[in-house]
Amino acid sequence: MVKVSEHTRQKILEISADEIRKHGFTATSLSVILKRCDISKGALYHHFTNKLELGYAVFEEIYTPEFLAMWQPAVSGNDPIESLVDFFQSMLTNLSCEDIVCGCPLNNLCQEMSGIDEGFRLRILNMQQQLNSLIATNLVRVSSQLRDDINFQQVAYFIISCFYGASNLSKGSKNKDLFSQVINELCAYIYHLRKQ
Amino acid sequence: MVKVSEHTRQKILEISADEIRKHGFTATSLSVILKRCDISKGALYHHFTNKLELGYAVFEEIYTPEFLAMWQPAVSGNDPIESLVDFFQSMLTNLSCEDIVCGCPLNNLCQEMSGIDEGFRLRILNMQQQLNSLIATNLVRVSSQLRDDINFQQVAYFIISCFYGASNLSKGSKNKDLFSQVINELCAYIYHLRKQ
């Protein structure tokens, strides 16, 4: 049996996710969320104890599954190198300029909230470690095809860093071009992981 | 002849720079600055027309020269490749954990302010382009020693991205380790720019 109020809760989560994605957590105003949801403050505080808990719920119930689904093609398939490159190249073709400039919520929240709130920091750290493990173990699978001097964890973190940095860098220029350049260079780097 | 009030102005700038570095521009409170400077609101608004102009002044008079001085060793010297690697390696030894977790003000402000305020965005973009040019032209100088397939602008942006991403990534973990790993991998990448 599905509770009726679940619909309200979901709406709050989705709109909050959208606001936080666009403006960050701190700059997201509850009153804006209330207006967009067309509900009262009482409704929101019936479902969530405070703004921070709402933020955690958004992270766990919206961003986490979204993030895992997004990266899934990058860390599956027979050829991890090709999967990674395809994944990044598909970003170049599929993502709009606004998407890129808006950036990855995980990266944004990491920068904004890590120093302020431990709850956010640990959730973010956990996701980053998960992603790192996914990439690293996937590369290990085909280590025989790869160079001998590779530190898999280090390479995985390097790839994530480049992605983070690329989206940060393109925020200043407000266009896809910088992002494309960095991602292309990243793909060249990834190819070079193979035995020459 | 030096104006007496210049001392007050400098103090405001330096303390504001410190606050903005630690908490970002929006989260920096004027009242905190006033307390730390031990001055009144009247003093601050005598020297700066509003918070935004104070922010611009901090960027231009504190962050910009600091940034250029910081990167200078990376883009000078006889061997650009070695200079870059030395520069990054010296960060690993010289920077404290807090420094790393706090991150580069340019990167932080880029993420926080690019989407909010054009004045900040253009100043940041300008600095990034300057840095990119410095790195790229420095590499061009020794292009005969480097691989033939190098796109210098792209490589320069890639290096900056990795640096940005590394400091972002380490914010979540609150220690130097992740930063070190990414920087080490970046140095390996930089060495690989040379002809093999």
Added chain:
DNA sequence: CTACATACCGACCAAGCGGTTTGTAAATGA
């Protein structure tokens, strides 16, 4: 029909924000 929980409304609150205004002591130029 009664009793109680759920789901929500909307007025209200204290605190903090950036910014304005009024006032004044000190420095400066004529």
Added chain:
DNA sequence: TCATTTACAAACCGCTTGGTCGGTATGTAG
């Protein structure tokens, strides 16, 4: 010496923020 500007101090203002609280309509179980 006197008028004027400089360099502040401090009270004040409107506004927004997250958060609380009393009330209420709608179920729902006994």
